[in-house]
Amino acid sequence: MAAQFWWRLRDGSMLLEFEQVGYTYVGSPQPALQGLTLGIPTGKRCALIGQNGCGKTTLFLLANGLYKPQQGMVRWQGKPLQYDRASLMALRQRVGLVFQDPEQQLVASTVEEDISYGLCNLGLPEDEIAQRVGEAIVAFGLTELVDRPVHHLSLGQKKRVSLADVMVMQPELLLLDEPTAYLDRLHTRDLMVKLKQIWTAGTTILMATHDLDLVYSWADWVFVVDQGKLVLQGAPQDVFAHRDFLEKLHLGVPQVFEVLDRVEAAWSSQAELYPSDFNLLRQRILNEFRQG
Numbered sequence: 001m002a003a004q005f006w007w008r009l010r011d012g013s014m015l016l017e018f019e020q021v022g023y024t025y026v027g028s029p030q031p032a033l034q035g036l037t038l039g040i041p042t043g044k045r046c047a048l049i050g051q052n053g054c055g056k057t058t059l060f061l062l063a064n065g066l067y068k069p070q071q072g073m074v075r076w077q078g079k080p081l082q083y084d085r086a087s088l089m090a091l092r093q094r095v096g097l098v099f100q101d102p103e104q105q106l107v108a109s110t111v112e113e114d115i116s117y118g119l120c121n122l123g124l125p126e127d128e129i130a131q132r133v134g135e136a137i138v139a140f141g142l143t144e145l146v147d148r149p150v151h152h153l154s155l156g157q158k159k160r161v162s163l164a165d166v167m168v169m170q171p172e173l174l175l176l177d178e179p180t181a182y183l184d185r186l187h188t189r190d191l192m193v194k195l196k197q198i199w200t201a202g203t204t205i206l207m208a209t210h211d212l213d214l215v216y217s218w219a220d221w222v223f224v225v226d227q228g229k230l231v232l233q234g235a236p237q238d239v240f241a242h243r244d245f246l247e248k249l250h251l252g253v254p255q256v257f258e259v260l261d262r263v264e265a266a267w268s269s270q271a272e273l274y275p276s277d278f279n280l281l282r283q284r285i286l287n288e289f290r291q292g
């Protein structure tokens, strides 16, 4: 099924590509990824969806070189990744990964030290580090928290610091592993505003999430992974049109699609209502649910 949308991607360039990638954890009977092939298009907001354990986090760890494929290859702008220290350091400046659990990300004792950690590792001049850290603190609304020990922060605050840690490195590709997990409505909204700014400034984004409503409203492109393989990809409206297939994977569809399907069934039972009118209405409603 993936092949039917592949032509749409040919025009644009790919930032990061997985080609027939396989990865099995030591001691695990099943591969986490098997023959995974996908390309992340430059400049897009991409969503990665799939059941628990389908391989999303593993894909991210391969994307920034923390893991090396056991089969196949990963390419950055058409070139196979190299796994020597210098190449990995260069890759990790370009590919920023925000972990699902901020505890995995935060390494220093205060917020300011944490944000400067990656830049210090790069050996940048002190004044440049101070300038970039200062800008990130303001951009991510962390001014009040700057001297706070990171272990005193709320989960939402820790998540914000994790994102600042990564964005201060000015990556070209931002990988977000379930960024809205455990966030309340207000903090989810704040995060989405921030992501819009980041994307508008030119960063390609790939977000793994179980929130299909968010995927529909936000993403330009959706990857569906099952048992370590890409099984479907496309624009959100095309992907979520495959309701039966997504139900079989126990993923379902965004609420707006469920509601529209129910209304369509009721509509078609009314002889005086035209199906073409419903199609217009459906499209209007679906457009309303996109953030733009």
Ligand SMILES: Nc1ncnc2c1ncn2[C@@H]1O[C@H](COP(=O)(O)OP(=O)(O)OP(=O)(O)O)[C@@H](O)[C@H]1O
Binding pocket: 025, 026, 027, 028, 030, 031, 032, 050, 051, 052, 053, 054, 055, 056, 057, 058, 059
């Ligand atoms: N360190 C590990 N050792 C052994 N097996 C692992 C390890 N990490 C992940 N796995 C297994 O690899 C498979 C893929 O896991 P992964 O964390 O990539 O899935 P996921 O799609 O991110 O899941 P979730 O949606 O629950 O976060 C799962 O079967 C998981 O049990």
